[in-house]
Amino acid sequence: MSELEKTVRVELGDRSYDILIGPGLIARAGSEIAARLKGKRMAVITDDHVGARYLEPLTASLGEAGISVFPLTLPAGEKTKSFDPLIKACDHVLEAKIERNDAVIALGGGVIGDLTGFAAGIVRRGTRFIQIPTSLLAQVDSSVGGKTGINSRHGKNLIGVFHQPDLVLADTDVLDTLSPREFRAGYAEVAKYGLIDKPDFFEWLEKNWRAVFEGGAARIEAIAISCQAKADVVAEDERENGRRALLNLGHTFGHALEAATQYDSARLVHGEGVSIGMVLAHQFSARMNLASPDLGRRVEKHLREVGLPVTMGEIPGGLPPAEVLLEAITQDKKVKGGKLTFILTRGLGQSFVADDVPASEVLSFLREKLEG
Amino acid sequence: MSELEKTVRVELGDRSYDILIGPGLIARAGSEIAARLKGKRMAVITDDHVGARYLEPLTASLGEAGISVFPLTLPAGEKTKSFDPLIKACDHVLEAKIERNDAVIALGGGVIGDLTGFAAGIVRRGTRFIQIPTSLLAQVDSSVGGKTGINSRHGKNLIGVFHQPDLVLADTDVLDTLSPREFRAGYAEVAKYGLIDKPDFFEWLEKNWRAVFEGGAARIEAIAISCQAKADVVAEDERENGRRALLNLGHTFGHALEAATQYDSARLVHGEGVSIGMVLAHQFSARMNLASPDLGRRVEKHLREVGLPVTMGEIPGGLPPAEVLLEAITQDKKVKGGKLTFILTRGLGQSFVADDVPASEVLSFLREKLEG
Numbered sequence: 217m218s219e220l221e222k223t224v225r226v227e228l229g230d231r232s233y234d235i236l237i238g239p240g241l242i243a244r245a246g247s248e249i250a251a252r253l254k255g256k257r258m259a260v261i262t263d264d265h266v267g268a269r270y271l272e273p274l275t276a277s278l279g280e281a282g283i284s285v286f287p288l289t290l291p292a293g294e295k296t297k298s299f300d301p302l303i304k305a306c307d308h309v310l311e312a313k314i315e316r317n318d319a320v321i322a323l324g325g326g327v328i329g330d331l332t333g334f335a336a337g338i339v340r341r342g343t344r345f346i347q348i349p350t351s352l353l354a355q356v357d358s359s360v361g362g363k364t365g366i367n368s369r370h371g372k373n374l375i376g377v378f379h380q381p382d383l384v385l386a387d388t389d390v391l392d393t394l395s396p397r398e399f400r401a402g403y404a405e406v407a408k409y410g411l412i413d414k415p416d417f418f419e420w421l422e423k424n425w426r427a428v429f430e431g432g433a434a435r436i437e438a439i440a441i442s443c444q445a446k447a448d449v450v451a452e453d454e455r456e457n458g459r460r461a462l463l464n465l466g467h468t469f470g471h472a473l474e475a476a477t478q479y480d481s482a483r484l485v486h487g488e489g490v491s492i493g494m495v496l497a498h499q500f501s502a503r504m505n506l507a508s509p510d511l512g513r514r515v516e517k518h519l520r521e522v523g524l525p526v527t528m529g530e531i532p533g534g535l536p537p538a539e540v541l542l543e544a545i546t547q548d549k550k551v552k553g554g555k556l557t558f559i560l561t562r563g564l565g566q567s568f569v570a571d572d573v574p575a576s577e578v579l580s581f582l583r584e585k586l587e588g
Numbered sequence: 589m590s591e592l593e594k595t596v597r598v599e600l601g602d603r604s605y606d607i608l609i610g611p612g613l614i615a616r617a618g619s620e621i622a623a624r625l626k627g628k629r630m631a632v633i634t635d636d637h638v639g640a641r642y643l644e645p646l647t648a649s650l651g652e653a654g655i656s657v658f659p660l661t662l663p664a665g666e667k668t669k670s671f672d673p674l675i676k677a678c679d680h681v682l683e684a685k686i687e688r689n690d691a692v693i694a695l696g697g698g699v700i701g702d703l704t705g706f707a708a709g710i711v712r713r714g715t716r717f718i719q720i721p722t723s724l725l726a727q728v729d730s731s732v733g734g735k736t737g738i739n740s741r742h743g744k745n746l747i748g749v750f751h752q753p754d755l756v757l758a759d760t761d762v763l764d765t766l767s768p769r770e771f772r773a774g775y776a777e778v779a780k781y782g783l784i785d786k787p788d789f790f791e792w793l794e795k796n797w798r799a800v801f802e803g804g805a806a807r808i809e810a811i812a813i814s815c816q817a818k819a820d821v822v823a824e825d826e827r828e829n830g831r832r833a834l835l836n837l838g839h840t841f842g843h844a845l846e847a848a849t850q851y852d853s854a855r856l857v858h859g860e861g862v863s864i865g866m867v868l869a870h871q872f873s874a875r876m877n878l879a880s881p882d883l884g885r886r887v888e889k890h891l892r893e894v895g896l897p898v899t900m901g902e903i904p905g906g907l908p909p910a911e912v913l914l915e916a917i918t919q920d921k922k923v924k925g926g927k928l929t930f931i932l933t934r935g936l937g938q939s940f941v942a943d944d945v946p947a948s949e950v951l952s953f954l955r956e957k958l959e960g
Contacts, residue, residue: 299671299675303671306740306747307740307741307742310740310742310743310746311742337749338710338737338747338748338749339746339747340746340747341735341737341748341749341750342749342750342827363713365710365713368678368679368682369679370679370682370683371682374682374711374712375678375710375711375712376710376713377709377710377713377714377749378713378714455714
């Protein structure tokens with residue numbers, strides 16, 4: 217084990233698990249898994265991009281630990297989060313005869329993690345599951361907390377289960393091969409944990425973000441703090457009946473922007489939507505006299521500095537009118553008495569769930585921002 | 589509410605729910621549901637046989653309670669427990685905009701209940717769910733306990749989730765329209781609860797089975813005792829880590845016989861397989877010197893008396909050799925040191941989980957029984 221390695225524990229009673237964060241974890245996956253699980257058969261589900269690079273070293277490492285690997289490679293991309301690949305994945309896990317002590321391993325980013333977790337959650341009504349996230353976004357967000365699922369023509373992530381992994385191996389070496397744009401998109405979720413309730417962490421990021429982007433100890437530290445933040449929220453509210461909703465800071469506006477750009481990653485990826493969404497949430501909080509306009513400017517400045525988009529105007533190809541964005545926000549639900557739920561803030565790292573936001577205010581705010 | 593009506597409570601903490609058992613419950617469904625759930629939108633999933641008879645009265649009853657109904661009718665039969673109908677069901681629930689306080693209703697037998705429960709379990713990672721079971725088998729077994737799922741080419745019920753209903757309405761009037769063969773098949777599961785751990789109930793059935801078949805108070809009593817028995821086991825061991833396995837009495841042999849007859853319901857339905865399987869389990873227990881051979885004869889006598897098949901020889905079309913049946917029992921799993929898990933018995937109503945049954949003993953037992 218590397219000196220740099222950190223372990224975060226997700227406390228969920230008899231379903232508690234470790235997140236290991238550090239360099240070289242794929243090469244060491246076999247021994248880390250064998251130390252925790254008795255099974256000798258593992259189905260590995262990956263995509264053609266990630267698999268080309270990491271399936272061989274992972275298989276070798278598992279082989280050294282006496283574990284037989286049954287790999288399935290799916291096409292990379294968001295379209296893989298749908299029923300056809302899910303059926304393929306389920307069939308593969310059954311074909312591989314994965315039994316009670318064996319496991320299904322997700323090797324990839326958020327798409328592979330969400331799909332594989334869903335398959336593991338429904339084969340034999342729940343099969344052991346290991347996450348090996350290979351994007352920054354997956355390492356600090358989607359691989360932790362047990363939300364799994366696929367998209368529907370009615371919207372993203374509408375079909376799925378809660379299914380916690382038995383282990384998460386976040387190999388920080390793999391982040392060196394991400395494109396700068398992809399790394400930045402994941403960084404938006406890192407900054408989010410500071411903005412939710414860790415003002416010191418956000419200040420630390422303002423000073424040290426270059427070191428986080430460069431790699432090494434600062435990057436591992438930032439990932440560990442992010443995972444710990446998410447682990448704490450999940451331990452308290454696994455099924456999102458309350459506090460877990462805070463993790464959606466920036467996501468209500470962000471999802472609407474993703475929908476408005478038809479989920480076209482050439483125009484906007486999830487983390488970029490979250491970046492713009494977090495700035496909008498802070499600006500809207502100022503408009504509602506909850507927080508100072510200076511705070512919005514400060515958040516905007518930091519995210520712009522790391523290279524993330526921070527205004528709707530930066531999205532290439534233009535956006536629909538405010539009414540359409542509001543419709544995407546309400547997702548066709550009947551808005552109860554014209555009130556919406558947003559994550560807003562009262563100050564740096566003082567986010568809260570506001571469930572009485574007037575839709576009319578959101579509409580005029582969006583109009584102004586689209587014009588400005 | 590009818591004087592005959594009984595309520596069984598399934599105790600699962602904040603997921604506890606009621607099973608109402610009695611006449612006229614479909615006609616009264618609207619008020620029973622409105623008394624418990626706030627939602628005003630319900631998706632009803634049924635099959636073409638059951639729907640033709642009961643969808644209209646159910647819709648009328650829900651309408652009187654101010655509940656809008658969004659019905660989906662699927663083809664009757666085991667083939668509906670597969671991915672294509674599941675996708676249709678999920679899409680239907682999303683299309684109907686079933687939200688947090690609304691619910692998905694299963695109106696049908698075991699197939700519809702298992703499929704609908706699975707869809708409810710995965711749409712938005714879990715939607716409220718109501719069972720209106722219309723076969724005796726579904727009323728006393730599959731609608732209680734939260735096991736949901738579909739079949740795979742690798743075997744039955746291999747893909748699914750645990751998802752407990754919010755309410756079960758077992759309308760005993762609908763049983764009058766079942767064929768005698770279908771009623772008998774459900775009765776095998778009723779008798780099972782006596783044989784697991786309720787010797788008094790089995791003795792009562794020996795004396796009163798004709799009244800149970802005729803309907804009225806005795807039938808409601810038998811269904812209520814069965815539901816209570818299952819509810820008690822589920823409350824203690826929801827996820828089948830231990831005691832819940834007792835519910836598989838007769839099912840290990842039974843499933844092998846269903847597989848050996850290609851799940852052809854003209855030859856063998858599930859409850860008939862369970863009937864023969866329970867007799868075999870008692871005979872095998874005697875062979876292992878666990879129970880008296882008289883007990884096996886007593887169980888066989890009662891099940892034969894009600895009209896159920898009790899020997900493998902009664903299955904039309906012939907069976908494969910013992911080796912093939914054993915293979916179906918082991919389901920291609922590597923048999924650990926030649927040991928299998930069976931539910932065996934030490935006496936009337938004294939079933940237990942035996943996890944060290946020698947495969948060789950099962951093989952010679954099956955050979956003798958196939959010859960005899």
